[in-house]
Amino acid sequence: MTIGDLVEILSGRILVENHSLDEEVPRGGAADLMSDVLAFGTDRMVLMTGLTNPQVVRTADMAGVNVIVFVRDKKPPHETIEMARDSGVTLVSTGYTMYEACGRLYAAGLPGRGPVKIENDSW
């Protein structure tokens, strides 16, 4: 799925565009817990989240996430947008809830990470 497809499926609005709309996103994920993003984030993925503070962009940048989708039409503060511009993360906002945004993308063929579990000594 390309970033352009994703924006269309979510009836999204691009807030910061740092990638070409033709670029492929290999998989998606959703979290309001940034430690989860750092643990399960994969390269170039799209992250659906309801958090809009600047640390979300920082976390995505560190985890290699290319695109962040803010659900429920959440408006990120100016600092978040600035940080995305600097760090090369693309920001999209959608009116759908987290559940429906994920469902729509998954139904359209965007895979997730598959079964993941954290256990003691699993590294």
Added chain:
Amino acid sequence: MTSHEITYVQELIYTTRVETVMATNVVVLSPSMTMAEVKTLMKNKRISGAPVVEGDRIVGIVTMADVIQAMECGKLDSPVTDHMVREVMTAFKDASVVEVVNNLGREGFARLPVVDRDGKLVGILTNGTLIRALLREMDISFQKKETERIQTYRASHIFQDILSDDTSVVLRFIVDEKDFSNAGKASSMIKKSLQRLQIPPPIVRRVAVAVYEAEMNLVIHTDVGGEINVDIRPDRLSISAIDHGPGIKDLQQVLQPGFSTAPQWIRDMGFGAGMGLANIKRCSDVMKMLSEPGAGTRLDIVFIFGENTSGVVGGPGGKKS
């Protein structure tokens, strides 16, 4: 202009604030002026409209169309207040440019006086000031990209260019406690530096995640902040995160995923789920932690370049430490 550049302009109008694109030298009219005086002023100043101001309040706006109408009716001697438009659309100086672009375009306004939150006139915005400002921003952005390209070229040659038996580049960062707005800044700089050194992206990613977790720990849990030192060699990278308090009582406990002592406000921002050290261990090739309650904590992590470059953090082929 390609489609990409058009979207870049769109992005700029979302992220730029009105006060950075407005003109601050506003020509203003006083209510007592005649339309003839307004006509002369507009001609001399080469403007086609101006707000009418009483004290520091905007009471109306006069445009060239109002002057022409006054001329046609032979009323150039009458005061401004007879001809001005009293309903003035203004823009707040801290609003995003996207809002004013909508008003300038869709509503057909040629100029918008800009006011602060007290309603005081601080500037004016027209299509001209807008375009000049956006072009300036695009130029700055282009120069930034060019500088980045040159810096990457220079940094990536450092190990060949510097002569020694064993070269390493050492980076030092100070991390302040509870400074959430700057949390992650050091990690961000480390990531950028590694990219400039052209370290393979999968390694950069593992380092970025581990060092970010370590930095967040310094921000969230220490009472005096700490420091992060990075030692980069051609074949390995060693990072130490050091703080002087408060130290950890039970090292085994904090290593368990899910164990956390983070306060609620940190959790509200999406952090403090107690997976930090687990993540760091998973991402790094070697991890060592020393801590003493009341003293401080030292975390050492090492990344070896070469075969251990599987990109996905925690994916199959994870490293044994």
